[in-house]
Amino acid sequence: MSTSLRIGFVTGATPDKWARHWRDRRPEPLELVPVTEAHQLDGVLDGSLDMAIVRLPVDRDGLHCVRLYDEVQVAVASRDHVLAAADAEVNTGDLVDEQLVRPHSSGWRPSADQLDWPPMDEREAIETVAAGTGVVILPMSVARLHQRKDVVSRVVSDLAPTTIALTWKVERDDDVTQAFVGVTKGRTANTSR
Structure with missing residues (x-):
């Protein structure tokens, strides 16, 4: 059995579409874990989560961070x-x-x-x-x-939108991680990065 991919998601983020695409394409089980904005990076930093969908700004030291979308x-x-x-x-x-x-x-x-x-x-x-x-x-x-x-x-109207992003530790930049990044960026099963 494949190792589970654990992804935290901050209140208000909507990872369902990406989770469906992941489950259609990949053998690794995907577990979605709700996190609060105040503690959105804790699981990534302590290793209990592989990645997190967060609301910026966050401290990016030692992390990869890919912008996903903005919200008003x-x-x-x-x-x-x-x-x-x-x-x-x-x-x-x-x-x-x-x-x-x-x-x-x-x-x-x-x-x-x-x-x-x-x-x-x-x-x-x-x-x-x-x-x-x-x-x-x-x-x-x-x-x-x-x-x-x-x-x-x-x-x-005059406040900048907030940004939702995907974060993960720099040292955890493996094929499974990049496959999930690809799902969030809209890559198809046949697309490479």
Whole structure:
């Protein structure tokens, strides 16, 4: 029996298509392991995962990193919030007076004085804004994952998208690893790198 390929994937990433292609082409079993953004590299670094699908930025020291796709960022707020009246998009200028219930990964923050919020994960942040308190900015896929009827999300047009990438240790650059990279890059079974 072939050795299993263990791949972590960060909240919001969608590895299903690649997993299907892998299973159609390769004998090695593939195991997908959910990881949080805060710990997305831990398994790769400690060797419990062969690779990880991560949200950049990450420390790339000793790692290969291949960009897979970008995703837009959205502001999530209560359905009763003024944000709900906006069309499909807002910009950071529309959010300058808001309370961010969780710091934004880019470091952007509204000009209004911010409260000291306790640390919270994405689900907790969306529960907080659903109660009518502040907004949270998240990648669209994460906002969709935790979607609720009592919140709305609007694309934040002037924030750079977040990037999803595939990472693995430099010393683990073998044929199986490269075969999975090929699957994520859309190579067919007959294509070589």
